Amino acid sequence: MSVSVTEPSTAPTEQARTPLVKLIGVKKYFPITQGIIFQKKIGNVHAVDGVDLEVYPGETVGLVGETGCGKSTLARVIMRLYDATDGQILFDGQDITKAKGRELRVIRRNMQMIFQDPFASLNPRRTVGSIISEPFRLHKTTPKGGIKAEVQQLMELVGLTPEHYNRYPHEFSGGQRQRIGVARSLALRPRLIVCDEPVSALDVSIQAQILNLLEDLQEEFNLTYLFIAHDLSVVKHVSDRVAVMYLGKIVELASGVTLYQNPKHPYTGALLSAVPIPDPNLAARKKRIILEGDVPSPIDPPSGCRFHPRCPNAQFPICKEEEPQLEPQRPGQVVACHFPLPDRAIMEEGAEAPAG
């Protein structure tokens, strides 16, 4: 589909398109303070630490990584729910890093978010109708045909019964609540939807329904998605390109199939080998890289390559001293690693043919 960002040479036609979202060196640090009256800063949580990313209109970019890698923070920085510490965010060519007030409100109309927890992201004291129509009130717009008709149309679109307009969130199951969240995000017909772990709280059979719904809506409204999840198989399924994040940085970016066949970063390899495959024979042929321990603290990230303390291939001193930069491996794949994995490091050749 689309071609990698940091690879200007490969596809001139792609270059002609402007990215819908462009991040240049985006950083977000949260200060850690000490003291009550005279607060003094004693450190920073380096949640997002220099991310470059381009998202083109109509594509789905997946963002995958473990808890605490900064993927949700990045989403919130793009949505301007957090102010970036450094760097630039361009939305449709316009610099929105410092936008505020009315200017910001106009931009927000074009970007909406779907949250992880359908139980916590809907106000329990408001009816579904009032939840879905909130964006119209906030932006002081009235759709053609009136708010109620529009809301009922939205409900139908996401597979809810329009007659349930006056019900409360507790009367719905988890999957239905997530549909309410989707309807709300669609209300203003945005161009970009940021999905933050939209299916991880749901049962598998319901997950599939929501993922199909998101695909249908993308086709119908020509939406662009930034899709965040910790489960690589879900991300690979929905995304045209996948960015793997570790401790605030993107370590690898490629199409889902390339990542599956030829992961280059050892962290991608480890993530890949951790994903359960619902096929006993195939699972047995998979090579395993089991990571030791947890993600290190982003307060004091490791020097050099941030992955070196957990990396099975780390070589010293280079990995500890020199930070690898994102470099192209093949068309459409960029990796930040001094010693990339060989091709077919995790799955054997031919392993993607459906078995059984």
Next chain:
Amino acid sequence: MPEPLLQVNDLKVHFPTDDGLVKAVDGISLQVMPGETLGVVGESGSGKSVSFLTVMGLITSKQAIIEGEVIFKGQDLLQVPPDEMRHVRGEKISMIFQDPMTSLHPFYKVGAQVGEAIRAHQKVSKKEAFDQAVEMLQRVGIPKPEERAAQYPHEFSGGMRQRAMIAMALSLNPDLLIADEPTTALDVTVQAQILDLIDRLREEFNASIVIITHDLGVVAEHCDHLQVMYAGKIVETGTADDIYYRPHHPYAWGLLGSITRLDEAQKERLRPIKGLPPSLIFVPPGCAFHPRCPYAFDKCKVDVPELLPVDGQHAAACHLPLADKQRIFAEEVAAR
């Protein structure tokens, strides 16, 4: 053939509520052999957790109407008085729960909590129990166990807490370990660590394991046998290969079609099961799955299908003729 460690016969657990009788578990039979891993798969509300909470004696006849037999090492656990059950629970059967964030007490040190389990069953001093707890923490792969044992649960990450829970569950060397969604709240990388740990400990402690999960992917690599549950009943059972390569129940097809697969070469559309699981008060007549089943015919709406053997240990509860099942599976499910 060796004696099964656990044999459940026609277990029913019904909860009386103001709205009617909730038939959470409606006649299930299963067995766990010594040293094997059994996977129990189903959606939320299929009765998988309730069945095993009943086996553990955590749901009793005070809360629910329980019928059937739970035979563990020749003894019917449903007939065992509560104070004797306390000795079975923990020493012989123990359980790991889904949410490691809430199943440890926030006010007590982790070592003390693991030690408490030991002290509840053995006459040892606090010091000895703590030392044993440290040893257990080491066996489940917690680095620097002496330091860690003196910390509080909030100082542990999710994966570490789940390890501590496993240490607690295994501290008395039980014969059966029930893991109820042990990895659902965890990252995939941590999930792989925990499942590997459970596998390793099964050999080390020579225990049988039951893994309860909603994700067919999780159990593919780790289970010998699988039970698929729907609306309080077992709809299909067999070896892992039976369920993944030759499933006979449309519900199992639906579960397989719902999973996003890493190994698909091109993007293919998922095939979810339509609709929602039924209310357990008004379970549909006939086959409980018929309102969601694309292949249902008249008989399905009236007759409850029995769990009939296909071959060996493979059995499924579905009215579809065998030839139709094989044809539909080959054409519509496996072809994807």
